[in-house]
Amino acid sequence: MVSKLKNIDPYFRPILESLSELADKLNARVYLVGGVVRDLMLGERMFDLDIVVEADAIEFAHKFADIHKKQFKKHHAFGTATVFFDNHHIDFVTARSEIYSGFGALPRVLPASLRDDLLRRDFTINAMAISLNKSDYGKLVDYYCGEKDLKDGVIRVLHNNSFMDDPTRILRAIRFEQRFSFKLERHTLRLAKKAIGENAFSLVNPHRLREELILLLKEPHPRKYIKRLQELKILPLMDKNIRLNKNDFHIIARIEQAIEFYRASFKRHRQLEEWLIYFMAILYRLKSNDAAKFLDTFGFRKGEKIRILSLYDNMDKVKQLNKKVLPHVIYKMLNPLSFENIIFFYAYYREKKIRKHIEIFLDKLIGIHLKLKGEDLRRLGFKPPTLYGKLFERLLYAKIDKGFKTLEEEVSEAHIIFENCQSKH
Ligand code: ATP
Ligand code: MG
Numbered sequence: 001m002v003s004k005l006k007n008i009d010p011y012f013r014p015i016l017e018s019l020s021e022l023a024d025k026l027n028a029r030v031y032l033v034g035g036v037v038r039d040l041m042l043g044e045r046m047f048d049l050d051i052v053v054e055a056d057a058i059e060f061a062h063k064f065a066d067i068h069k070k071q072f073k074k075h076h077a078f079g080t081a082t083v084f085f086d087n088h089h090i091d092f093v094t095a096r097s098e099i100y101s102g103f104g105a106l107p108r109v110l111p112a113s114l115r116d117d118l119l120r121r122d123f124t125i126n127a128m129a130i131s132l133n134k135s136d137y138g139k140l141v142d143y144y145c146g147e148k149d150l151k152d153g154v155i156r157v158l159h160n161n162s163f164m165d166d167p168t169r170i171l172r173a174i175r176f177e178q179r180f181s182f183k184l185e186r187h188t189l190r191l192a193k194k195a196i197g198e199n200a201f202s203l204v205n206p207h208r209l210r211e212e213l214i215l216l217l218k219e220p221h222p223r224k225y226i227k228r229l230q231e232l233k234i235l236p237l238m239d240k241n242i243r244l245n246k247n248d249f250h251i252i253a254r255i256e257q258a259i260e261f262y263r264a265s266f267k268r269h270r271q272l273e274e275w276l277i278y279f280m281a282i283l284y285r286l287k288s289n290d291a292a293k294f295l296d297t298f299g300f301r302k303g304e305k306i307r308i309l310s311l312y313d314n315m316d317k318v319k320q321l322n323k324k325v326l327p328h329v330i331y332k333m334l335n336p337l338s339f340e341n342i343i344f345f346y347a348y349y350r351e352k353k354i355r356k357h358i359e360i361f362l363d364k365l366i367g368i369h370l371k372l373k374g375e376d377l378r379r380l381g382f383k384p385p386t387l388y389g390k391l392f393e394r395l396l397y398a399k400i401d402k403g404f405k406t407l408e409e410e411v412s413e414a415h416i417i418f419e420n421c422q423s424k425h
Contacts, residue, residue, distance in 0.1 A: 003137065003138025003139070004037075004040065004041065004130045004138050004139070004140050005040075005130060005137070005138040006138065007043075008040065008046070009045065009046055012046060012049070015049075015085075015090075016032070016132060018064070018067065018068070019051065019064065019132050020132045020133065020134055020137055021134075022060070022063060022064055022067065023053075023060075023132055023133050023134075024133060024134050026055065026060065026063070028053055028054060028055035028060060029053070029054040029055070029114065029131075029133060030051060030052070030053050030054075030060070030131075030132045030133060031051065031052045031114055031129035031130060031131055031132060031141065032049060032050070032051060032129065032130045032132060033050050033051070033052045033117070033118070033128070033129040033130075034050045034121065034126050034127075034128075035050070035126055036048070036049055036050050037128045037129060037130055037140075038125050038126055038128065038146070038150065040130070041128075041147065041150055042150065042180070047088050048088050048089050048090065048091065049088070049089075049090045049091070050090075050091050050093070051090060051091065051092045051093070051132075052092075052093055052094075052095050052114060052117050052129065053092055053093070053094055053095065054094075054095045054113060054114055055094070056094060057079060057080060057081060057092040057093050057094040058074045058076070058079065058080070058081045058092070058094075060081075060092055061074070061081035061082070061083055061090075061092035062074070062081065064083055064090075064092075065083045068083070068085075070083050070084055070085055071083070071084040072084075078093070078109075079093065079094045079096065079109065080092060080093045080094075093117075095112055095113055095114050095116065095117040096109050096110060096112050096116070096117055096120070097109075097110050097112035097116035097117065097119065097120055098110075098120040100161070100165040100166075107120075107165070114129060114141065115143055118141075118143055118144065119143075119144075119158055119159075121158065122157070122158075122162065122166075122169045122172055122173075123146075123149075123155050123156060123157060123158070123169075123172075123173065123176065123188075124144045124145055124146040124149045124154075124156045124157075124158060125146050125149050125150045125154075125155065125156075125176070126146070126176075127143070127144050127146055127158060128140060128141065128142045128144075128146040128147065129141040129142075144158055149185070153180065153181070153182040153183060154182060154183060154184075154185045155173050155176055155177050155182050155183070155184050155185060155188060156185040156187075156188050157169070157173075157188050157191060160191060162191070163191050163192055163194075163195035163200060164195055164198075164200055166204075167195055167200035167201050167203065167204050168204060168208050168209060168211075168212045170192050170195060170196065170200075170201075170232070170234065171209070171212040171213060171215075171216055171229075171234075172212060173188070173192060174216060174225060174228045174229065174232070175212075175215060175216050175219060175225065177228070178219065178224050178225045178228060179219055192232065193232065196232055196233060196234060196237065199237060201234075201237045201238065202237070206297050206298045206299060207298065207299040209238065209298065210298040210299060210300065213238075214275050216229075217274075217275035217278045217279065218274070218275045221256060222252075222256075222274075222275070222278050223249070223252045223253055223256055226244070226249075226252060226278065226282070227249065230244050230249075235282065238294075238298075239286070239290070239294045241286050241287075241290055242282060242283070242286065244282065248281060248282075248285070251281050251347055251348055252278065252281045254347035254348075254350075255277050255278060255281055255343070255344065255347040257347070258277075258343050258346045258347040259272060259274055259277065259343060262339075262343055262362070265362070265363070266362055266363075269339065269362070269366065270339060272339055272340060272343060273304075273340055276304060276307060276308065276340045277340050277343050277344050277347075279304075279308060280308055280311055280340065280341070280344045281344070281347075283308060283311075284311055284312075284315075284344075284348075288309060288312035291308065291309060291312070292305070292309060295308060295309070307338045307340050307341060310337065310338070310341055311341060311344065314337060314341060314345070315345075317333060318333060318334075318345045318349065318354065319349070319354070320333070321333060321353065321354045321357040321358070322349075322351045322353045322354050323353065324353075325357065326401050327360065327364075327365060327400045327401055328396075328397035328398075328400040328401050330357045330358075330360060330361050330365060331361065331365045331368070331397070331400050332397070334357075334358065334361045334365075335361075335365070335366075342358060342361070342362070345358065346358045346359075365400060368396070368399065368400055369396070370392060370395060370396055370399060370410060371406075371407040371410055372392075372395065372407060372410040372411065372414060374388055376407075376411070377391070377414065380411070380414075382414070382418055387418075387421055390421070391414065391417055391418060391421065394417050395410060395413055395414055395417060398413050398417070399413070
């Protein structure tokens with residue numbers, strides 16, 4: 001037998017051996033399963049491990065955590081537990097079968113054998129296991145020809161009702177298809193189209209759809225994933241007003257470039273939530289109250305919602321950057337916006353001036369602040385303090401436009417502004 005664990009990352013070797021020992025000690029069958037097996041066979045890097053135990057997984061995980069003195073968390077409702085290592089975690093689940101009552105509801109869960117557990121999974125390539133027991137350590141368990149499909153580059157469901165049982169699997173199918181440049185097997189594709197045609201998504205908890213959609217947009221190069229969503233007519237099922245056109249795909253392509261540019265040029269700025277920018281491209285042509293409804297229905301978080309909706313308020317404002325303007329005008333316009341909004345606009349607008357102004361903002365204007373403080377103004381005898389707010393704002397704009405470097409420059413400008421203010425009063 002060729003062990004599938006022969007080429008495993010050396011970091012994981014002692015962990016798997018320790019699992020193996022405990023399995024034999026407790027006389028339980030224990031397997032590595034799912035995506036991690038697929039990734040191992042593709043030669044991809046491993047991160048988190050999924051373990052199926054043909055016994056009480058919570059008890060097993062608890063003992064394993066004790067041995068390694070690691071944190072342990074159980075989820076009683078699901079019969080699962082997680083053990084946390086420094087940079088990754090291990091999920092344990094009791095082998096189980098799932099009975100779907102239909103209508104998109106969550107399934108009933110019963111303890112079962114590994115075979116049943118693999119049958120509840122989404123695709124053949126995700127339904128393989130590797131034994132960790134000593135007697136057959138490293139042996140592949142592959143009831144559904146996952147290894148062959150992996151070689152052939154095929155995504156295949158395990159049974160005809162799979163997409164109706166859980167329509168989020170359609171999004172997962174697209175994710176794996178595009179990630180590995182695989183193909184949906186013909187019959188599987190037909191089943192997916194049939195489920196889409198029957199509007200299967202309407203039965204699913206929208207929050208689960210959002211989670212899968214975000215995972216899809218978090219993959220590298222989401223454009224091809226969104227294209228596939230479009231081909232399969234999935235987006236209008238989430239909201240009938242979402243109809244991407246050719247221009248939207250140009251914008252999405254430019255978002256990919258804009259993100260690359262940002263990553264390469266502004267390493268010290270905060271990391272973007274890139275998926276959110278793609279979401280903006282999906283939603284920006286909706287009316288703002290329709291977009292708000294969509295975001296509520298799908299349970300987007302407050303911060304995400306604010307960033308997406310602020311697109312609508314700023315679309316026209318940012319257009320004003322298409323002319324010669326002083327740097328402080330750029331600052332005033334862009335500083336209140338999220339980075340995600342700014343990158344969206346950078347991709348959305350093709351006008352050279354707007355793009356140049358955004359570059360200036362990102363490159364030179366972000367983070368500019370005054371050296372002068374309120375106490376300096378007090379010490380210098382500026383009165384009354386109620387004018388300080390206005391003064392600081394004008395001083396900052398002057399600093400931006402004139403490029404002050406020193407405190408002295410700020411002080412002398414403060415005097416000028418202040419005299420101006422007073423003469424107006
Ligand atoms: P990724 O590499 O993106 O994490 P994954 O295959 O590991 O992909 P997970 O969501 O981490 O996906 O799930 C782990 C495993 O659980 C899958 O490989 C699959 O066997 C099973 N699984 C996850 N979601 C579903 C689902 N909706 N229906 C059936 N099986 C699922
Ligand atoms: Mg995974």
